[in-house]
Amino acid sequence: MTYLDELANEIKRHVPTQLVPDGDTRSLFRLYALLALAKGASVHAVDVHNAWAVWMQERDPEHASIKPFEALDVATQASDDPFVEAIRSVAGRRDRTPA
Numbered sequence: 001m002t003y004l005d006e007l008a009n010e011i012k013r014h015v016p017t018q019l020v021p022d023g024d025t026r027s028l029f030r031l032y033a034l035l036a037l038a039k040g041a042s043v044h045a046v047d048v049h050n051a052w053a054v055w056m057q058e059r060d061p062e063h064a065s066i067k068p069f070e071a072l073d074v075a076t077q078a079s080d081d082p083f084v085e086a087i088r089s090v091a092g093r094r095d096r097t098p099a
Contacts (some may be wrong), residue, residue, distance in 0.1 A: 007033035007090065014086035019079075028055040032087055040091040045069065045080040048087065051082070 008029035012020065026030035035043050046069040053066045065076055
C-alpha cells in the first residue's frame with residue numbers, strides 16, 4: 001500500500017459510511033488524498049467538487065452535477081462539506097505530527 005492509499009483510507013474513515021458513493025471509490029479518495037497533500041487544511045468545497053467531477057466523469061459523464069461548483073444548487077454544494085471536513089481533519093493531524 002502506498003502513502004497515497006494510506007492517506008486516502010484515512011480520509012475515507014472520516015466520512016460517514018452512508019455518504020461514501022457506491023462502487024469502487026479508490027480513485028476518488030486518492031484524489032482527496034492529493035487535495036490533502038496539496039491544499040491541506042485550506043481545502044474548500046469547490047476543490048472537493050472538482051475532484052469528484054474528475055472521478056465521476058469516468059463513471060457517468062452525463063451526471064447532472066458535472067458542472068462548475070458555482071452552478072450547483074445550495075443543497076448539492078453542501079453535500080461536499082463532509083468530505084471537506086474529513087480532508088481537513090486528516091491534513092490537520094498530519095501537519096501536527098512530527099516528522
